[in-house]
Amino acid sequence: MTSDNLVTVTVIGLGAMGRALAGAFLDAGHPTTVWNRSTGKGDDLVARGAVLAASAEEAVRASELTVVCVVDYDASQAVLDPLAEALAGRVLVNLTSDSPERARAAAAWADEHGIAYLDGAVMVPTPLVGGPEALILYAGSRPAFEKYESTLKALAGQAAHLGEDHTLAAVHDLSMLDFFYASISGLVHAFALAREDKVAATALAPYLNAITSILPPIAAGMATAIDEGNYDGEQANLSMMTASVDHLLHMSRDRGLDTGHLEAIKAVADRAIAKGHGADDWASTIEALKG
Numbered sequence: 390m391t392s393d394n395l396v397t398v399t400v401i402g403l404g405a406m407g408r409a410l411a412g413a414f415l416d417a418g419h420p421t422t423v424w425n426r427s428t429g430k431g432d433d434l435v436a437r438g439a440v441l442a443a444s445a446e447e448a449v450r451a452s453e454l455t456v457v458c459v460v461d462y463d464a465s466q467a468v469l470d471p472l473a474e475a476l477a478g479r480v481l482v483n484l485t486s487d488s489p490e491r492a493r494a495a496a497a498w499a500d501e502h503g504i505a506y507l508d509g510a511v512m513v514p515t516p517l518v519g520g521p522e523a524l525i526l527y528a529g530s531r532p533a534f535e536k537y538e539s540t541l542k543a544l545a546g547q548a549a550h551l552g553e554d555h556t557l558a559a560v561h562d563l564s565m566l567d568f569f570y571a572s573i574s575g576l577v578h579a580f581a582l583a584r585e586d587k588v589a590a591t592a593l594a595p596y597l598n599a600i601t602s603i604l605p606p607i608a609a610g611m612a613t614a615i616d617e618g619n620y621d622g623e624q625a626n627l628s629m630m631t632a633s634v635d636h637l638l639h640m641s642r643d644r645g646l647d648t649g650h651l652e653a654i655k656a657v658a659d660r661a662i663a664k665g666h667g668a669d670d671w672a673s674t675i676e677a678l679k680g
């Protein structure tokens with residue numbers, strides 16, 4: 390065990406994610422102090438060796454590195470505002486998820502109080518926290534990241550520093566969540582559509598791999614196409630694919646299912662076609678997203 394592995398750490402916020410983060414620090418052998426707004430959380434962590442601080446200030450003063458993870462930035466600032474003096478000269482890592490604008494405001498607050506600040510986003514569910522495949526994105530103070538990189542790797546084997554601009558973790562987080570929520574909503578709608586015609590979700594599920602397995606190459610190809618503005622639609626063009634969305638709309642309407650997301654998809658595709666992208670790839674719809 391290197392001395393870096395023994396960095397003293399504090400975790401503020403013991404919701405599902407905060408508990409997972411504190412547990413990962415404990416697993417890695419870090420002396421870990423925890424604190425939560427309401428009492429009754431963290432007993433399991435204490436049983437594993439964590440110290441439950443009597444106050445947030447006591448928690449911050451106990452360690453050289455503080456990680457905060459609460460529901461949103463209103464909550465994190467409510468906790469952090471009275472701690473400015475205690476945090477001055479220390480490193481604060483905020484793993485609460487929120488918008489880029491809130492990340493920028495939190496960074497300005499930290500800067501004003503002499504706190505080295507990293508804004509982060511946890512990109513995996515709690516069971517994966519601490520594992521080699523887990524991903525946490527960081528943005529902000531590079532010296533702080535480099536100093537504590539190996540400590541932060543106790544939380545996620547994949548710890549990526551995106552740049553000094555504090556908004557970058559939130560931009561990546563929300564962009565990835567945009568993809569995620571659209572995907573799981575589409576998945577639920579797909580199960581609903583199948584159920585209307587007496588096909589059980591478990592009967593459909595094994596065949597969904599045909600779609601999920603093509604998403605990684607689609608994502609990589611689309612990213613290149615979008616960055617280059619080159620939307621070659623030779624293999625599958627937007628007009629053909631929009632007709633397929635129409636079939637989905639008709640089937641869903643006939644069965645009385647909600648069609649809100651399908652109508653939104655069709656409206657964007659129709660606008661892109663009207664702009665001359667009918668023979669292009671689906672990626673070209675990005676040119677119609679701003680109206």
Ligand SMILES: NC(=O)c1ccc[n+]([C@@H]2O[C@H](COP(=O)([O-])OP(=O)(O)OC[C@H]3O[C@@H](n4cnc5c(N)ncnc54)[C@H](OP(=O)(O)O)[C@@H]3O)[C@@H](O)[C@H]2O)c1
Nearest residue numbers: 402403404405406407426427459460464485486511514515
């Ligand atoms: N859970 C996940 O799978 C997951 C995955 C990726 C990212 N995240 C992100 O991680 C963050 C925490 O999520 P979570 O799952 O731990 O949420 P959670 O289980 O709902 O816990 C929320 C935490 O926020 C605290 N809190 C709420 N309002 C507060 C306030 N005004 N002042 C002080 N503390 C306050 C709660 O304290 P009390 O106990 O006192 O209410 C609790 O510790 C969120 O930003 C979430 O987006 C979560």
